[in-house]
Amino acid sequence: MFILSVWSLWFIWLIWSIWLVLFHQIDETDQSDQTDPRETREPWLVPDARFLPYGHRATLVFETLPGDRIAPEAALAYALAGELGFTDDQVVWVRTGFDDAILSAEKNFDFNLQQYSITAERDEAVDFSDPYYTTAQALVAFPDSAVAGATTLADLKDATLGAQIGTTSLDFIEEVIQPTTAPPVFDTTVDAKSALEGGQIDGLVVDLPTAYYVTAVEIEGSVIVAQFATPSAAPDEYGLLFAEGNSLRDCVNVALAALRADGTLAALEDEWLVAAGGLVVISE
Amino acid sequence: MAPTPIERIERRGPRLLWPRRSSRLSEEGARGALIAAVSTVVVFGLLLVFVLRSDAWPAVQRQFFNWAHFKRSFPLVLDGFWLDVKLFLVAEVLILVIGLTVAMARSLRGPAFLPLRIITIGYIDLARGLPLLLLILLMGFGIPALRLPGVPNSALFWGVAALVFSYAAYTAEVYRAGIDSVHESQRMSARSIGLTQTQSLWHVVVPQAVRNVIPALLNGFVSLQKDVALVFVLGVREGLREADIYNARTFNYTSYIAAAVLFLLVSVPVARLTDWYTDRDRRRKQAMST
Numbered sequence: 040m041f042i043l044s045v046w047s048l049w050f051i052w053l054i055w056s057i058w059l060v061l062f063h064q065i066d067e068t069d070q071s072d073q074t075d076p077r078e079t080r081e082p083w084l085v086p087d088a089r090f091l092p093y094g095h096r097a098t099l100v101f102e103t104l105p106g107d108r109i110a111p112e113a114a115l116a117y118a119l120a121g122e123l124g125f126t127d128d129q130v131v132w133v134r135t136g137f138d139d140a141i142l143s144a145e146k147n148f149d150f151n152l153q154q155y156s157i158t159a160e161r162d163e164a165v166d167f168s169d170p171y172y173t174t175a176q177a178l179v180a181f182p183d184s185a186v187a188g189a190t191t192l193a194d195l196k197d198a199t200l201g202a203q204i205g206t207t208s209l210d211f212i213e214e215v216i217q218p219t220t221a222p223p224v225f226d227t228t229v230d231a232k233s234a235l236e237g238g239q240i241d242g243l244v245v246d247l248p249t250a251y252y253v254t255a256v257e258i259e260g261s262v263i264v265a266q267f268a269t270p271s272a273a274p275d276e277y278g279l280l281f282a283e284g285n286s287l288r289d290c291v292n293v294a295l296a297a298l299r300a301d302g303t304l305a306a307l308e309d310e311w312l313v314a315a316g317g318l319v320v321i322s323e
Numbered sequence: 324m325a326p327t328p329i330e331r332i333e334r335r336g337p338r339l340l341w342p343r344r345s346s347r348l349s350e351e352g353a354r355g356a357l358i359a360a361v362s363t364v365v366v367f368g369l370l371l372v373f374v375l376r377s378d379a380w381p382a383v384q385r386q387f388f389n390w391a392h393f394k395r396s397f398p399l400v401l402d403g404f405w406l407d408v409k410l411f412l413v414a415e416v417l418i419l420v421i422g423l424t425v426a427m428a429r430s431l432r433g434p435a436f437l438p439l440r441i442i443t444i445g446y447i448d449l450a451r452g453l454p455l456l457l458l459i460l461l462m463g464f465g466i467p468a469l470r471l472p473g474v475p476n477s478a479l480f481w482g483v484a485a486l487v488f489s490y491a492a493y494t495a496e497v498y499r500a501g502i503d504s505v506h507e508s509q510r511m512s513a514r515s516i517g518l519t520q521t522q523s524l525w526h527v528v529v530p531q532a533v534r535n536v537i538p539a540l541l542n543g544f545v546s547l548q549k550d551v552a553l554v555f556v557l558g559v560r561e562g563l564r565e566a567d568i569y570n571a572r573t574f575n576y577t578s579y580i581a582a583a584v585l586f587l588l589v590s591v592p593v594a595r596l597t598d599w600y601t602d603r604d605r606r607r608k609q610a611m612s613t
Contacts, residue, residue, distance in 0.1 A: 223559065239478050
């Protein structure tokens, strides 16, 4: 009898607490609907440390300085200006931050080029032109590595090639290079670097802009062995950034299409990304 | 013929979920069974309703319990999981041997063995005091980076080495508890019939000690069986990493559920084996004392 009464008390307590939890849940959702959405967005305005490397890359490798014609983005800007009917001295440069340019309400530029990858999240805040550059995949290794002299995909068949998780580079290794050893997968390029230094992998596949950054900053002594001609299945695409709803975008898209058609874009890519690095292009 | 007390005890079989009751209380037991059944159904039923009623459940089901994704990811994860099983088997054998050696070294008495005891105590403190993940990263990336001639640089090798390094220390302590639990008179009688210290440890103390700590060792098996997955940080394509890769490609978490199912398929039987062994051991001891 005693046991029964304890059990029934326990049941009542259980059901009561479940109802409490249910009601509390409803209360909480009501409250969260009333909170100011700007409160939850605030952290986004703080500069994101993850974007620092991209800023470094722009200054260290491409040297994107205002007005100088020493970077692919600058060269592209002047080519676009010409196509749109402006003279070179009508081009005015302003400095902006990377995240600020996306998030600030007042845009003090017509368009912004800092190697912005076109993503759906960014597209909600700003507008992008058609892509002006599609990232190629590249092979990074030490000069004494087994893959250092590779010129064809067949040279890489027996190599152990690493990649970072969640990147198109990993898909690229498995689908295009198809090496006999399954590619080791790392959480960060720093881990991949350790594996490269320890000789656990012969080479590391990353996209070309990352490869420039990795060889210049992250992995001392490493080189870009080659660029691959075949693009990966879902490559990063760089676009010009406009304020949301800026009608200039359509004109720029027409100009971009013209530059693509007459080979100017391909020539820029070749000049700044392939010839500048003295890269071998592996096409088959 | 009436069953002997031992047979009577053994007939009852393992009692995992059900507490032992004496026959005098069997009526009470029947009512207890009814209450237990009802409460089990009600509690789990309510929990299920509570979860399924949630507004977010369809989204969670799509993200975590998606049958199409399960079917696609399972073969990939299984492929990597075999590596986990192989690593586990290799590591476990090494751990049992090295752990016992360390425990015996630590249990040797006498001033001459002091350096040995210092080394083993230092090793055990170091290995148990460091997080396993840190050991794997240090040994897996650090040692190959030294590029020492003749030292292997394989991530698999150093991953297993780190697992063995860490687990052998825990296992040594388990063994030592077993060795300490054997009554001092056993060691003294062994010594009195002329066995050396090592001989009395090996032939008299250790066999009894090991039998006492088998449940604790099996517990270590279960733990290691999951922890082998940590070698994924070295880039090794084992089960958890394959699930990870699938998740990064498809943004769906069902591959982790597939990995979870595989790990459970191995660890649950070992857990039941431990229960069965512990139960048998207890009954055997009870029978001996009757």
